[in-house]
Amino acid sequence: MRHNAALLARTVAPAQLCAVVKANGYGHGSVAVARAALAGGARWLAVAVVEEGAELRDAGVDAPVLLLSEPPAGAMDEAVALGLTPTLYTAEGVEAASLAAARRETRTAVHVKVDTGMHRVGADPDGAVALALAVHGSARLSLGGFWTHLAVADEPAHDFTAEQLRRFDAVLGRLEAEGIEPGLVHAANSAGALAHPASRHGLVRCGIALYGHVPSAELAGLGPVAELRPSLTLKARVALVRELDAGERVSYGLRHRLERRGTVATVPLGYADGVTRRLWAQGAEVLVGGRRCPMAGLVTMDQLMVDCGPGAAAAPGDEVVLIGRQGxxxxxxxxxxxxxxxxxYEVLCAIGPRVPRVYVGEGDAHGSPADATDSHPSVAAGAARPR
Structure with a gap:
């Protein structure tokens, strides 16, 4: 993750890199990701909700943290107390932030978000200008930034990104005409950072690319993409091995039928851990002994079965890689x-909380693969222990 952060920071310079660590760091662990990203050159962090920002502050992370969604009024006091930077896109949000800052007798920087066509959250252009004026005139708030989000930046052939940027520039022009300094201007996400240099402005919010993955297949050929490194390996250990005759069936519904005698291994990961139940029906494979082996039958809540083939040497304790490299x-x-x-994004975010995260790296490693294996027989980087 440090490598990816450093690569992205170089790519978007002179803009600042904002590492998006919401949703538990896309399943990787938000605190560890935040620290690695900051070490790699990120200047800002971004989360979705106040609770995620609180987790960072509780861990001693003191970098600027942008809240990507406007906090509800009941959470605004905590956001201000934690020194988080709220995004605002309603008049009610501006009022709540101002009152929260007044109660703490402080002045709080906020970012205003304008909706330029994605129509998820954000004020319309007229409303965004009005909010910026309200913040500008507030005794308790300052306009730290002004931003939008791109809907199709990961589709380089789509012309709507250019239209969104045109609309964004028009709103920025209106702020300038009103004499309002917008602060940090930002529009680019990972796809924008990689494919649309004009979207970079003063800050670039990178999520999926930080974790070493391309936003879409259409962007796979871009220069920096080839240097991204996937940050996560999902591993487990074989819990049980059995030899089954041809014709035997496996898992709920008995839907998987062995066509020949073979070795079936049970692995202690299931759909409660993010291994989606229907992966078997879609032909998913895992790595055992450096070979691709198909899943055998429906993934259950806590376990999945793997068809290792006839005469396979699989044994309890053998490493199984579900996502990552083996040999x-x-x-x-x-x-x-x-x-x-x-x-x-969905695959990574689905990895459940009972899957231990083991962080490996230079200087700040919380363990190594060997350490993890020795101390927990079924734990490696992003692996599950038997249950």
Whole structure:
């Protein structure tokens, strides 16, 4: 993650890099990701909700933290107390932030978000200008930034990104005409950072690229993408091995039938851990002994079964890689996403909280693969212990 952060920081310079660590750091662990990203050159962090910002502050992370969504009025006091930077896009949000700052007798920087066409959250252009004016005139608030979000930046052939940037520039021009300094201007996400240099402005918010994954297949050929390194490996250990005859069936519904005698291994990861139940039906494979082996039958809540083939040497304790590299083979999160007709983001964010995260790296490692294996027989970087 430090490598990816450093690569992205160089790519977007002179803009500042904002590392998006919401949703538990896209399943990787938000605090560890935040520290690695800051060490790699990120200047800002971004989260979705106040609770995520509180987790960073509780861990001693004191970098600027942007709240990507406007906090509800009841959470605004905590946001201000923690020194988080709220995004605002309603008049009610401006009032709540101003009152929260007044109660703490402080002045709080906020960012205003304008909706330029994605129509998720954000004020319309007229409303955004009005909010910026209100913040500008507030005794308790300062305009620290002004931003929008791109809807199709990961589709380089789509012309709507250029239209969004045109609309954004028009609103910025209106702020200038009103004599308002917008602070940090930002529009680019990972796809914008990689494919749309005009979107970079003063700050660039990178999420999926920080974790070593391309926002879409259409961007795979871009120069910096080739240097990104996937940050996560999902591993477990074989819990049980059995030889089954041809014709035997496996898992709920008895839907998987062995066509020949073979070795079936049980692995202590299931859909409660983010291994989606229907992966088997989509032909998903895992790595055992450096070979691709298909899942056997429906993934259950706590376990999945793997068809290791006839005469396989699999044994309890053997490493199983679900996402990552083993020997010369690799299963990428993108492969799961393609099988499930979804996106890599969802695959990574789905990895559940009972899967231990083991962080490996230079200087600040919390352990090494060897250490993890010795202390917890089924723990490696992002692995599950038997249950």
């Amino acid at each position: 010369n083979e690799e299963v990428r999160a993108e492969e799961w996403a393609a099988r499930l007709d979804t996106i890599t």
